[in-house]
Amino acid sequence: xxxxxxxxxxxxxxxxxxxxxxxxxxxxxxxxxxxxxxxxxxxxxxxxxxxxxxxxxxxxxxxxxxxxxxxxxxxxxxxxxxxxxxxxxxxxxxxxxxxxxxxxxxxxxxxxxxxxxxxxxxxxxxxxxxxxxxxxxxxxxxxxxxxxxxxxxxxxxxxxxxxxxxxxxxxxxxxxxxxxxxxxxxxxxxxxxxxxxxxxxxxxxxxxxxxxxxxxxxxxxxxxxxxxxxxxxx
Ligand SMILES: C[S@@+](CC[C@H](N)C(=O)[O-])C[C@H]1O[C@@H](n2cnc3c(N)ncnc32)[C@H](O)[C@@H]1O
Numbered sequence: 001x002x003x004x005x006x007x008x009x010x011x012x013x014x015x016x017x018x019x020x021x022x023x024x025x026x027x028x029x030x031x032x033x034x035x036x037x038x039x040x041x042x043x044x045x046x047x048x049x050x051x052x053x054x055x056x057x058x059x060x061x062x063x064x065x066x067x068x069x070x071x072x073x074x075x076x077x078x079x080x081x082x083x084x085x086x087x088x089x090x091x092x093x094x095x096x097x098x099x100x101x102x103x104x105x106x107x108x109x110x111x112x113x114x115x116x117x118x119x120x121x122x123x124x125x126x127x128x129x130x131x132x133x134x135x136x137x138x139x140x141x142x143x144x145x146x147x148x149x150x151x152x153x154x155x156x157x158x159x160x161x162x163x164x165x166x167x168x169x170x171x172x173x174x175x176x177x178x179x180x181x182x183x184x185x186x187x188x189x190x191x192x193x194x195x196x197x198x199x200x201x202x203x204x205x206x207x208x209x210x211x212x213x214x215x216x217x218x219x220x221x222x223x224x225x226x227x228x229x230x231x232x233x234x
Contacts (some may be wrong), residue, residue, distance in 0.1 A: 149210075191217070
């Protein structure tokens with residue numbers, strides 16, 4: 001179902017311009033974009049400090065990243081979201097909360113290397129990424145080998161991906177791809193809310209919905225070893 005465009009979308013996006021670092025596709029051809037388009041972000045200038053940077057891909061309405069930013073004021077957070085309607089809510093909530101350590105990119109994650117310095121991000125959060133079970137959409141899954149190659153270019157050595165999902169099939173698929181791509185998998189639970197990881201867990205909007213319907217939540221961490229090299233992107 002298509003989401004109805006928010007009222008006054010453009011003026012409201014404009015009012016959040018100070019939080020928005022990038023918008024739209026710079027180029028239709030993603031390969032060409034990643035190779036030829038560069039607007040590498042200067043984190044020190046953006047945040048006014050040299051604190052570590054972490055990234056959420058598919059931030060939705062921003063519940064997770066806002067709570068994370070509240071809990072960790074000495075970390076800078078980047079939140080990526082494809083859908084303008086949705087990222088607007090996250091930005092308006094950030095403004096209302098007065099949080100200064102979050103910025104947003106309204107772009108497809110495919111073009112992250114156009115904006116992020118190589119090996120500059122400590123953690124990538126993938127919360128309830130769309131599982132896309134159709135074989136024809138495998139490359140679009142956010143844990144496909146195509147995306148893991150992208151993450152390896154932006155993650156620091158020793159950096160990690162933290163994944164949560166309600167889809168067992170997508171979870172098992174992701175564990176396979178992490179291993180193949182040279183990540184070390186740890187912190188695996190197939191029932192997050194009844195595990196030792198529950199204490200620090202930040203429940204996202206989708207997580208609350210799935211849990212209310214009785215779904216189990218799957219969670220894993222995939223760490224890039226210190227010597228884990230970045231493969232060529234394309
Ligand atoms: C199922 S929602 C989960 C939202 C939120 N993380 C949560 O847990 O409540 C997945 C989000 O990822 C976004 N998304 C999907 N593919 C993306 C991509 N390639 N780049 C950026 N965002 C993407 C979608 O627009 C959607 O808002």
